Amino acid sequence: MHETLHLLAKTDFPPLARAALTTLQVNLGYRCNQSCLHCHVNASPQRTEMMDGETVDLVLAVLRARRIETLDLTGGAPELNEHFRRLVQAARALGVKVIDRCNLTILSEPGQEGLAEFLAGQGVEVVASLPCYSVANVDRQRGDGVFERSIAGLQALNALGYGADGSGLTLNLVYNPQGPALPPPQVALEADYKRELGEHFGIRFNQLFALTNMPIQRFGSTLVSKGTFQTYMQLLKSAYRPENLGTVMCNSMLSVDYQGDLYDCDFNQMLGLHARLHGKGQPHLRDLLANDAAGERIRVADHCYGCTAGQGSSCGGALDAKAA
DSSP states (O other): OOOOHHHHSSOOOOOEEOOOOOEEEEEOBSBOSOOOTTOSSOOBTTOOOBOOHHHHHHHHHHHHHHTOSEEEEESSOGGGSTTHHHHHHHHHHTTOEEEEEEOSGGGGSTTOTTHHHHHHHHTOEEEEEOSOSOHHHHHHHHOTTHHHHHHHHHHHHHHTTTTOTTSOOOEEEEEOOSSSSOOOOHHHHHHHHHHHHHHHHOOOOSEEEEOOOOSSHHHHHHHHHHTOHHHHHHHHHHTBOGGGGGGOGGGSEEEEOTTSBEESSHHHHHHTOBOOBTTBSSOBGGGGGTOOOTTOEEOOOGGGHHHHBTTOOBTTBOSOTTTO
């Protein structure tokens, strides 16, 4: 695995400071039932890092103390954490919106029986990764049989009301490019997804999020191996749009790793770039119990160009609807 932080640390990316903290994105662990080529977390079935119950309780305490609006759960496959369902139930009882970043195949994994029904019963918003509506492209990126299992997962969610008008159950899909290229315009691609998935499989969903691949971890290492890292970085920098700075996700979010350490975003977490909080160089969830994060300087590096290139990219998809 080629490290990329030394290639990204020296940067001319503009300075940023956080506004009000509204979202806590919590990585419940790096274990996953898949090993995707574009994965910036380097997640796999072999990873063992998982958030423990004490840290999960601390997440809930911070939600209360800071009156966080949204809890965004990610991994790996967040559902593989033994405390996943307890955390979801407790957060929903607090009135917090919960997002589950789901790879869809987890819905049919042994031991996950009733997961789809649980998510629907709790009113959890599902953000499901489906890198293409083509079986060949998905299986090439994620492994044989993944597309078929993903379609079955989407159909199971649809059967529970996800994606249906008026159901209150939101189902969004995520697209990542196959290689070192910017994602195509999100609005047009969403129309293609809805047409193809609807006509061939009867699937409905709310929105498509088109995300830029970040030059870190597994994807970044692949770029280095192929000698295309600098070419990809030049692509991101040449497509930089300063108007996207105001809506990048780190403006209102903090990322939490499985040990409870704080980062400005999930990508910084994977690079080991801790957030700054009232002078602390390695802040922890417990520091949020008494201190707000508003106004703190956000740590930036060259990978931040990935969030501001072209139509922009965030955990909620394109930043610029007009460009999309």
